[in-house]
Amino acid sequence: MDRRALGKTGITIAPVMFGGNVFGWTVDRERSFELLDAFMEAGFNSIDTANVYARWVDGSEGGESESIIGAWMKARGNREDVILATKVGHDMGKRGRGLSKAHIIREVEASLKRLQTDYIDLYQAHRDDPNTPFEDVLETFDQLIKAGKIRAIGASNYDAPRLRQALEVAQKRNFPRYMTLQPHYNLYDRSKFEGELQSLCRDENIGVIPYFPLASGFLTGKYRSESDFSKSLRGGGMGKYLNERGLKILHALDTVASAYGTTPAAVALSWIMRQPSIVAPIASATEISQLKDFSVATRLDLGDYASAILEEASKE
Numbered sequence: 001m002d003r004r005a006l007g008k009t010g011i012t013i014a015p016v017m018f019g020g021n022v023f024g025w026t027v028d029r030e031r032s033f034e035l036l037d038a039f040m041e042a043g044f045n046s047i048d049t050a051n052v053y054a055r056w057v058d059g060s061e062g063g064e065s066e067s068i069i070g071a072w073m074k075a076r077g078n079r080e081d082v083i084l085a086t087k088v089g090h091d092m093g094k095r096g097r098g099l100s101k102a103h104i105i106r107e108v109e110a111s112l113k114r115l116q117t118d119y120i121d122l123y124q125a126h127r128d129d130p131n132t133p134f135e136d137v138l139e140t141f142d143q144l145i146k147a148g149k150i151r152a153i154g155a156s157n158y159d160a161p162r163l164r165q166a167l168e169v170a171q172k173r174n175f176p177r178y179m180t181l182q183p184h185y186n187l188y189d190r191s192k193f194e195g196e197l198q199s200l201c202r203d204e205n206i207g208v209i210p211y212f213p214l215a216s217g218f219l220t221g222k223y224r225s226e227s228d229f230s231k232s233l234r235g236g237g238m239g240k241y242l243n244e245r246g247l248k249i250l251h252a253l254d255t256v257a258s259a260y261g262t263t264p265a266a267v268a269l270s271w272i273m274r275q276p277s278i279v280a281p282i283a284s285a286t287e288i289s290q291l292k293d294f295s296v297a298t299r300l301d302l303g304d305y306a307s308a309i310l311e312e313a314s315k316e
């Protein structure tokens with residue numbers, strides 16, 4: 001499978017990252033191992049997680065996803081074959097939040113322990129922390145890179161002005177720069193990324209790895225009426241998509257999928273992985289069968305007509 005450069009990190013990855021938010025939530029340890037095995041066997045090589053996954057589950061403290069991934073890598077002995085991305089900065093309850101030096105140092109050590117590794121390939125600021133100066137954040141990341149605990153850094157959920165400011169500080173102070181951006185982006189949710197933020201990433205050669213590329217499952221066509229909301233734990237959040245525009249997008253996906261003999265999910269993934277500055281969407285799966293859409297999407301060559309149908313339907 002083709003590999004794409006992850007910005008200027010020197011790291012290359014296949015065109016889909018596995019979203020580890022489901023591990024310890026909708027997927028137990030045994031099924032997680034099966035999914036990761038199948039994902040790697042299909043030719044993919046990168047996994048995204050975070051220290052906060054899956055803190056929202058009753059009885060969980062966060063770190064459950066990292067622990068599962070760490071146990072899997074140890075069992076398979078494949079750490080060198082995996083490009084591993086995790087994040088810091090989200091609310092961890094009593095453990096704190098944000099991007100202060102003390103919090104980052106504490107959390108990176110906890111992540112390394114759970115992941116059972118001595119380095120993280122891509123360490124990301126999960127969200128912007130306006131209370132901590134970029135000089136302090138980037139200096140902390142610089143220390144971790146020099147210590148060999150992380151290879152590169154990225155940002156998640158940053159807007160264009162703040163990302164630009166971070167890049168300027170990095171250049172001025174000779175600190176490591178954010179090499180990647182993880183925005184919320186898909187056929188339905190386009191406006192927050194397209195435009196100034198996308199142009200900045202393209203101009204600065206920042207590798208974009210968007211999350212929710214299937215709009216939490218809506219773009220698979222699984223949820224077409226309120227009666228479908230009970231199909232999964234995520235179903236309750238589908239109401240925001242189930243409107244005239246959302247249904248128009250689903251119709252366009254159905255049309256293109258039928259023409260290409262594939263699924264709406266494969267079409268939606270193929271569309272996003274071919275947008276400017278996109279390296280790899282971060283997609284989750286709870287069933288082995290869903291991984292087929294990942295592979296199909298990497299090979300699907302959407303023509304001008306199909307792309308035009310999707311563009312017209314998804315205009316905001």
